Amino acid sequence: MTTITPARTAYETVIGLEVHAQLLTRSKMFCGCATAFGAEPNTQVCPICLGMPGVLPVVNKRAVEFAVRLGLAVHATIAASSRFARKNYFYPDLPKGYQISQYELPICEGGWLDIAREATIERHARPEGAPKRIRLTRAHLEEDAGKNLHDVGDGASHVDLNRAGTPLLEIVSEPDLRSADEAVAYLKALRELVVYLGICDGNMEEGSFRCDANVSIRPAGSETLNTRVELKNINSFRYVKRAIEYEVERQIGVVEDGGRIVQETRLFDPQRGVSVTMRSKEAAHDYRYFPEPDLVPIAAPAAWIAEIRAALPELPEAKRARFAADHGLSAYDATVLTGSRALADYFEATLRHGAPPKTAANWIMGELLALLNAEGAEIDTCRVTPKSLAALFALIDAGTISGKIAKTVFEEMYRTGAEADAVVAARGLTQVSDAGELAAVIDQVIADSPKELAQYRAGKDKLFGHFVGQVMKRTQGKANPAKVNELLKARLAP
Ligand SMILES: [Zn+2]
Numbered sequence: 001m002t003t004i005t006p007a008r009t010a011y012e013t014v015i016g017l018e019v020h021a022q023l024l025t026r027s028k029m030f031c032g033c034a035t036a037f038g039a040e041p042n043t044q045v046c047p048i049c050l051g052m053p054g055v056l057p058v059v060n061k062r063a064v065e066f067a068v069r070l071g072l073a074v075h076a077t078i079a080a081s082s083r084f085a086r087k088n089y090f091y092p093d094l095p096k097g098y099q100i101s102q103y104e105l106p107i108c109e110g111g112w113l114d115i116a117r118e119a120t121i122e123r124h125a126r127p128e129g130a131p132k133r134i135r136l137t138r139a140h141l142e143e144d145a146g147k148n149l150h151d152v153g154d155g156a157s158h159v160d161l162n163r164a165g166t167p168l169l170e171i172v173s174e175p176d177l178r179s180a181d182e183a184v185a186y187l188k189a190l191r192e193l194v195v196y197l198g199i200c201d202g203n204m205e206e207g208s209f210r211c212d213a214n215v216s217i218r219p220a221g222s223e224t225l226n227t228r229v230e231l232k233n234i235n236s237f238r239y240v241k242r243a244i245e246y247e248v249e250r251q252i253g254v255v256e257d258g259g260r261i262v263q264e265t266r267l268f269d270p271q272r273g274v275s276v277t278m279r280s281k282e283a284a285h286d287y288r289y290f291p292e293p294d295l296v297p298i299a300a301p302a303a304w305i306a307e308i309r310a311a312l313p314e315l316p317e318a319k320r321a322r323f324a325a326d327h328g329l330s331a332y333d334a335t336v337l338t339g340s341r342a343l344a345d346y347f348e349a350t351l352r353h354g355a356p357p358k359t360a361a362n363w364i365m366g367e368l369l370a371l372l373n374a375e376g377a378e379i380d381t382c383r384v385t386p387k388s389l390a391a392l393f394a395l396i397d398a399g400t401i402s403g404k405i406a407k408t409v410f411e412e413m414y415r416t417g418a419e420a421d422a423v424v425a426a427r428g429l430t431q432v433s434d435a436g437e438l439a440a441v442i443d444q445v446i447a448d449s450p451k452e453l454a455q456y457r458a459g460k461d462k463l464f465g466h467f468v469g470q471v472m473k474r475t476q477g478k479a480n481p482a483k484v485n486e487l488l489k490a491r492l493a494p
Helices: 063-075 117-124 180-198 237-256 302-310 316-327 333-337 341-352 357-374 386-397 403-416 418-427 435-448 451-457 461-474 481-492
Strands: 010-020 085-088 099-100 112-115 132-143 147-149 158-160 165-171 209-221 231-236 264-269 274-278
Touching: 010 180, 010 237, 063 132, 063 165, 063 180, 063 302, 099 132, 112 403, 117 451, 132 316, 132 357, 165 180, 180 209, 180 237, 180 316, 237 264, 237 274, 316 333, 316 341, 316 435, 333 341, 333 357, 333 386, 341 357, 341 386, 357 386, 357 403, 386 403, 386 418, 435 451, 435 461, 451 461, 461 481
Parallel strands: 231 264
Antiparallel strands: 010 165, 010 209, 085 099, 112 132, 132 165, 147 158, 209 231, 264 274
């Protein structure tokens, strides 16, 4: 018997992301005010970023350099001449009544970013096979707005302009992403890249790396781009996934009910897990863009761009390939160990102190990352230096301690920052390899296990493990396992 299922349209999700990365310059985009986070409200301001009449902006060269760095890293075209434009709109946190951004002539055009294939993302497996290429539309420089503060307890709303004028790089992707998981993979790859490049701290909680997602759906197989909805200011990977998944379901619901998707901007509420309409989406012409008359176009000399290219750090992809080739690591190990520049540097420093690559990789990815993750700490603050870790491996290698005891030693090193040999000496953890000492323990164990001894002699070979276990237990794990095996075999031989 065949079951007939009613035809249900299969939908394909289409997503493009606009990421705002706050650039790690010391001063703002067009004035000398500090960009540091967390200062008292309105203490990092001047007539320029307050939007006073008659003042003139001056472009921050470092911000332009950072934009070029990103552009080169994503294979974009760096514009020979790019221009700033005024984006006009009113909001209390924008005293000038316009934001200086870039419109027709952005600093970077085109380029791409590779992400792991969706199949591997879904299985949460190691990245394998050819990556998926996500095309970039552009990356442009602009200034951030201030911040409105509500609910501070006095019933009034306030405006903090410390953030006004902070340099941002807006990185816009083509609508090449096909699921919430791909969007998250793209964001992670982009965040990793800007942190590697040293142009953004990637801190999503403080808003220095945030994204807007443009989401639409279409029948599977269709090539049309349907009306999209913009999800605004999402500031964590988890919320990006939830917000997009919610939006896709919402749009399918609307279409299945015979409705029409309206172009709008929606805000995701992580507490309730739903998004709400914020405003109907403006079109570009609503902003009345026009060239910023107070700034000349940026003409970045080819020699300067070449200089920036030459100074680019090794990027994640290249580092992964080198780790696999030079240190003989698997693709998975190379990916984990290049997860951040600091972690990769730590690993390589351990090798410079003589650690074998595979041992170092296993310990860093296993013991070390487990302890760091447990307290949400970063490698930079780790009390075990690469040199101390290499010294611990040397103790295992020399047979001074067993691999099992090494874990105990490592935990103490991690907690206190003590050196491996000091921990071993203070706690008497040196491995016992002395034949006389071990033979005494073995004799005791055999004397205490007459039943097991009889069964073993009768042919139950598996019981050998019982004797080894007992010896290890009575020596608190300090007995040299290889030596115990050797001595026991001789002692139990008929
Ligand atoms: Zn200022």
